[in-house]
Amino acid sequence: MAEILIKSVNKNFGDVKALSNFNLQVNDKEFISLVGPSGCGKSTTLNLIAGLEDITEGEIFIDGKLINQTLPGDRDIAMVFQTYALYPHKTVEQNIGFSLKVRGYKPDIISKKVLDVMNKLDLISLLKRKPKELSGGQRQRVALGRALVREPKLFLLDEPLSNLDSQLRVAMRAEMKILFDKIQGTVIYVTHDQSEAMTMSDRVVIMDKGVIQQIGKPLSVYNNPNNLFVAGFLGNPQMNFIEIIVDIKENNINFIFEESSYILPINNNLPKRIKDNIANFKNKMIIGVRPEDIQLCLKNIENYPIKGIIKLIEPIGSSFYVHIETNSKRIVSIVDTDFCGNIGDCVAILFKNYKIHLFDLNNNKNVTIN
Amino acid sequence: MKFNYFQVSFKYTFLITIIFIFIFPTFWLFTTSIKFEIDALQFPPIFFPERITIQNYIKVIDSENIFNYFTNSFSISILSTFFGVILGSMAAFSLSKYYLSFRIRQGLLIWILIIRIFPPIVTAIPYFVIMRNLKLTDTQLGLIITHTTFVLPFVIWLMLGFFQDLPKEIDQAAIIDGCSFKQRFFHISLPLTLPGLATTSIFTFIYSWTEFLYASMLTSRNAKTLPVVIAGFMSDKFLRWGEMTALASLMIVPVLIFAFWAQKYLISGLTFGAVKE
Numbered sequence: 001m002a003e004i005l006i007k008s009v010n011k012n013f014g015d016v017k018a019l020s021n022f023n024l025q026v027n028d029k030e031f032i033s034l035v036g037p038s039g040c041g042k043s044t045t046l047n048l049i050a051g052l053e054d055i056t057e058g059e060i061f062i063d064g065k066l067i068n069q070t071l072p073g074d075r076d077i078a079m080v081f082q083t084y085a086l087y088p089h090k091t092v093e094q095n096i097g098f099s100l101k102v103r104g105y106k107p108d109i110i111s112k113k114v115l116d117v118m119n120k121l122d123l124i125s126l127l128k129r130k131p132k133e134l135s136g137g138q139r140q141r142v143a144l145g146r147a148l149v150r151e152p153k154l155f156l157l158d159e160p161l162s163n164l165d166s167q168l169r170v171a172m173r174a175e176m177k178i179l180f181d182k183i184q185g186t187v188i189y190v191t192h193d194q195s196e197a198m199t200m201s202d203r204v205v206i207m208d209k210g211v212i213q214q215i216g217k218p219l220s221v222y223n224n225p226n227n228l229f230v231a232g233f234l235g236n237p238q239m240n241f242i243e244i245i246v247d248i249k250e251n252n253i254n255f256i257f258e259e260s261s262y263i264l265p266i267n268n269n270l271p272k273r274i275k276d277n278i279a280n281f282k283n284k285m286i287i288g289v290r291p292e293d294i295q296l297c298l299k300n301i302e303n304y305p306i307k308g309i310i311k312l313i314e315p316i317g318s319s320f321y322v323h324i325e326t327n328s329k330r331i332v333s334i335v336d337t338d339f340c341g342n343i344g345d346c347v348a349i350l351f352k353n354y355k356i357h358l359f360d361l362n363n364n365k366n367v368t369i370n
Numbered sequence: 371m372k373f374n375y376f377q378v379s380f381k382y383t384f385l386i387t388i389i390f391i392f393i394f395p396t397f398w399l400f401t402t403s404i405k406f407e408i409d410a411l412q413f414p415p416i417f418f419p420e421r422i423t424i425q426n427y428i429k430v431i432d433s434e435n436i437f438n439y440f441t442n443s444f445s446i447s448i449l450s451t452f453f454g455v456i457l458g459s460m461a462a463f464s465l466s467k468y469y470l471s472f473r474i475r476q477g478l479l480i481w482i483l484i485i486r487i488f489p490p491i492v493t494a495i496p497y498f499v500i501m502r503n504l505k506l507t508d509t510q511l512g513l514i515i516t517h518t519t520f521v522l523p524f525v526i527w528l529m530l531g532f533f534q535d536l537p538k539e540i541d542q543a544a545i546i547d548g549c550s551f552k553q554r555f556f557h558i559s560l561p562l563t564l565p566g567l568a569t570t571s572i573f574t575f576i577y578s579w580t581e582f583l584y585a586s587m588l589t590s591r592n593a594k595t596l597p598v599v600i601a602g603f604m605s606d607k608f609l610r611w612g613e614m615t616a617l618a619s620l621m622i623v624p625v626l627i628f629a630f631w632a633q634k635y636l637i638s639g640l641t642f643g644a645v646k647e
Contacts, residue, residue: 052542073548085539089561098557099547146543 002063002076002153002186003028004049009058011044011210018044019210022058031180031187033197036207036233042190043082044210046156049188050079062153073102075154078147082159084139086131086146093118093127096145103150117145120179137168144176148183155180155187161196173200194234198222206230224273228364231288231357237321237332239288243361246281253278255287257328260305264353271354273368280367286359288366293355294333296322297348298341304348310341324349396622403427403615410611426612430620433613436599443595444624446510447578450517454574455567457518458525459533463555465526466533467541479527486523490583498587510593513585517578524577525570532566533559568635575628579621596621 004026011019019041026032034042047053049060051072060067067075078099086095097114105113118124121141131139140160147155160176161169177200180187191197197204198218206213206221206229213233214226225231231239244262247254253264266275301307308324308331315337322333324347331349341347358368402410404422430436461482465475497516498507506512536559544558560567582597589598596617603614 050542050546052545072545077546079543079546081539081543083537083539085537085543087540087543087558102548102553102557146547 004154004186004188005059005061005064006045006049007059007061009045009048009060010056011041011048011053012056017210019048022210022212024205024212024215026186026188029184029186031177031185031189031200031202033189033191033201033204034207035191035194035197035204036213038192039209040207041210042192042207043158045207046079046158046188046190049154050077050156051075076150076152077154077156078150078152079156080143080147080158080160082162084131084143084163086139086142088131091128091130092123092134092142092145095131095142096123096149099146099150113149114145117149120148121145136164137172140164140172144179148179153186155185157187157189159191159193160189162191162193169196176200194236198234206233208233224369225288225357225366226369227366228286228288228359231359231366235290237291237334239290239357240294240329240331241359242287242289242329242331244285244287245283246285246358248278248281253281257306257326260307262305262351264356269353273370274354274356274358276370277367280360281358282360282362284361285367286361288357288359289351289355291321291332291334293352294331295350295352296324296333296335296339296341297350298345301346301348304350306349307346308349310343310345310347313341313343322347399615400619402611403619405612407612426616427620430613430617435594439594439596439599442510442589442593443579443597443621446513446517446593446595447575449510449514450521450578451571451574453514453518454521454525454578455529455571458522458570459529459560459563459567460555461522462526462529463533463559466530479530482523482526485520490520494583494587497584501588507588508590508592512588513593513595516584516588517581520581520584521574521577525574528570528573529563529566532563536562564635568632572629572632576625579625 004024006022006024006026009019009022010017011022022041022045024032034045036042044053048055051067051070055068062075062077087098090098093111093114096117097110100110100113115124118127121144123138123141123145126134126138126142131142134142140163143160147157161172164172173196189197189200201218203215204218204221205215208229214221214230216224221230222234225234225239228241232241242257245256247256247261251266253266255262255264264270264274266278297304306326308326310322311325311330312321312323314321314323319334319336320339322335322339322341324331324333326349333349356368357366359365360367401417401419403426404424405416405419406421406423406425409416409419409421465479468475470478501507501512501516504512506515540558540562541554544554549557580597581595582601585595586598586601589595600614600617600621603610603617
């Protein structure tokens with residue numbers, strides 16, 4: 001397996017900057033995900049590593065060897081495409097064994113390796129079928145088999161699950177994770193699905209407009225987003241953002257909303273990340289709270305500073321998504337299924353103080369992380 | 371839905387007219403070939419002859435060197451088709467890959483097309499001189515080179531569309547699998563453009579099989595092709611309609627056989643299953 005180093009890579013398509021100053025180190029046997037909205041440059045990054053696109057500026061190393069000028073076929077990588085890209089005129093067996101044939105392996109070695117991979121992926125019954133005779137899930141397995149058979153240094157997976165239905169996607173997600181854990185492969189995985197990135201990866205790279213926004217372990221990034229984009233991108237439903245005025249008193253921080261003021265006592269319960277950064281607080285900021293960090297109270301609501309009217313309750317089985325309208329903003333909260341509020345009810349909104357984030361209005365940076 | 375008699379009758383009239391326009395020349399050719407000479411020259415013409423003869427066919431088949439001329443036509447057409455389609459497909463594959471800048475690509479494509487824009491007669495005399503100096507007049511090779519050259523623009527433009535329609539991920543997968551440019555062409559792209567190859571081959575074969583101008587100019591005896599032989603039935607002294615139409619009718623047969631053979635490759639959806647649509 002391999003270590004990948006991407007150093008100050010830029011990629012332009014004419015006047016359009018697809019990738020700006022991209023720096024990333026992927027460790028040996030690491031499963032790393034590039035995640036971001038469409039057009040953020042994640043597939044371009046993969047194509048640059050694969051050699052399918054030329055690098056405008058910068059360097060890419062695999063195991064310390066500069067590969068900018070190396071042909072894609074000589075980089076010892078395998079790629080699984082979003083559209084599978086199987087050879088339609090070849091059988092499953094020929095599709096999987098083709099790369100070995102091109103590399104001049106002997107037929108008996110090819111058939112042994114192909115059978116091995118087909119057994120691993122439970123494809124043995126489909127040996128002689130052509131891609132058009134396979135279901136979406138089966139085609140996806142064949143595409144995976146084609147990558148696995150060569151035992152490459154690096155696997156590049158470009159949204160391989162995005163064309164499957166949601167149930168199959170979840171099942172394949174788990175299967176793929178188990179498979180890559182077993183073979184100890186170095187994997188760069190591109191997805192726009194945050195749940196795939198969070199569940200499968202050792203680390204995630206969040207990208208937007210060709211720029212890396214944050215790199216880190218999935219939960220660490222989720223709990224400590226660098227900026228407004230990362231905070232909003234990770235999490236479903238997304239984090240609630242409310243513009244506030246911050247008034248710092250001796251023992252309290254007052255967050256003044258349009259209609260009321262929410263007091264955050266500066267005491268030992270206040271997390272260090274907030275306490276240490278009070279000096280960076282500005283007058284106008286954005287407060288960010290995840291839906292699961294908002295509690296709703298139906299009784300004695302007059303004792304609480306922030307209130308709202310329930311506009312919508314979405315039951316999703318394990319919990320409810322409750323949409324509450326305050327004077328200035330719509331807030332979403334995730335509550336247990338024993339919540340007994342109804343649409344039109346007035347509720348008090350409580351934040352888990354240790355979970356709140358404050359973002360600078362000018363540069364969108366999270367000022368409550370170290 | 372209301373049945374509209376006017377619309378339906380208009381549609382049928384239109385279709386029958388179109389079919390008639392396409393069928394009639396072949397019908398007239400064939401019936402003339404089986405008419406006695408006196409019936410063939412009748413006015414008003416006899417559309418459905420009451421008496422028929424195969425004498426014209428016998429005369430044509432018995433005529434001197436006819437087998438050689440047929441062999442010439444057949445080998446020249448087959449080889450021109452083969453070289454034209456292979457070379458044209460290679461050029462089209464390269465031009466479909468965006469290795470060249472947009473301007474250079476477009477420039478090349480238009481330049482290739484220009485060969486087909488002017489009438490072939492324009493280059494006839496200089497071309498003849500070149501071929502004579504190369505000692506290629508009245509040779510099969512000379513005519514194969516000529517026909518291959520003339521079909522290339524058509525093949526390139528037609529095959530370009532087929533190559534551009536292939537999902538680019540299939541080509542990228544082949545690159546990652548370690549295929550060379552040649553392997554990508556022969557192992558992946560060419561088998562996937564079989565319908566295009568079949569269509570192009572049929573048209574190229576027909577072009578070479580029926581080409582008259584350059585064949586008459588560049589051949590005299592050894593490499594003479596059937597269209598030139600047909601023209602020989604017409605002179606200032608005689609006009610042998612019967613033999614002319616009999617040979618022309620026979621000339622249709624190989625084209626039909628070739629077209630029926632190539633037709634099985636004219637199937638759509640060859641890339642179905644390659645990529646998720």
